[in-house]
Amino acid sequence: MTGLAIAAHGLRKAYGDKTVLDGIDLSVPEGTVFSLLGPNGAGKTTTVNILSTLISPGPGSGEIRVGGHDLAADPQAVRAAIGVTGQFSAVDGLITGEENMLLMADLHHLSRRDGRRVTAELLERFDLVEAAGKPASTYSGGMRRRLDIAMTLVGSPRIIFLDEPTTGLDPRARHNMWQIIRELVTDGITVLLTTQYLEEADELADRIAVLSNGRIAAEGSADELKRIVPGGHVRLRFTDPAVYQAAATALRDVTRADEALALQLPSDGSQRELRAILDRLDDAGIEADELTVHTPDLDDVFFALTGKPGVPTQTDKSKETAR
Incomplete structure (x- = not known):
């Protein structure tokens, strides 16, 4: 230990x-x-x-x-x-911020001098000097x-x-x-x-x-x-239906979304795999209009391990990173 x-x-x-x-x-x-x-x-x-x-x-x-x-x-x-x-x-909302700090200093058996010194230092460190004399309830x-x-x-x-x-x-x-x-x-x-x-x-x-x-x-x-969680993929989107069909033929092993003209390929998001995909497109003379990479995040990890949806997230961040 x-x-x-x-x-x-x-x-x-x-x-x-x-x-x-x-x-x-x-x-x-x-x-x-x-x-x-x-x-x-x-x-x-x-x-x-x-x-x-x-x-x-x-x-x-x-x-x-x-x-x-x-x-x-x-x-x-x-x-x-x-x-x-x-x-x-x-x-304690009934006393000031400074009084809350001094109360804690007393509970830790600090001397009056040391208690005031530590209180002043911490109030400054946490940007509470201006509010120190106001009731904490405010x-x-x-x-x-x-x-x-x-x-x-x-x-x-x-x-x-x-x-x-x-x-x-x-x-x-x-x-x-x-x-x-x-x-x-x-x-x-x-x-x-x-x-x-x-x-x-x-x-x-x-x-x-x-x-x-x-x-x-x-x-x-x-x-x-x-x-440890599978599910990483690359998503390719096209605007020309003919180019979309050609890409689907050239890449193979893709999941198609015909209405969106989008293809999804399994990928771990590594540079090696991305280069391989782009090389296959280049060899076929195909250029995607949009390429995005999805890698598993902690949402995916949590759901996979616990099966509990609805865990709060702090932003509406996208799971896809535009490339």
């Missing part, structure tokens, strides 16, 4: 007859972003709650170490090494989330759990949060991020674990996960 910020083996949890986690293994290297991806009810928050000592693991769970400490034997040492930002903000959703993470950092944690930190944020606030997460990792902090958003995991995570029915259906980098 050397070099791992989090290491868990056979993590289990059940509530009555409902199994929430069914023996999952996690290995999170230090200084990385590890994302748990899954729909509501997949067990993401339960995993965070166990690893952050908020609830106990279920019977039969194996060894769990967080920050190098055994979670069962030394939970207090684990708490000293971590910070947690849950789905629901811990900000903050926008993005500002409350920034304050929430700033409060989490008061104790200088080495590991931070972010449980769906961008839910409900507008696109600008979401992208600002992504930048904050990247900066945390640059500072050497390990981030365990839970999210329903496929693009968020793709943008931020060094490794992703897809949770389905209490188990990890697959784990790897975003690129590794995309490679």
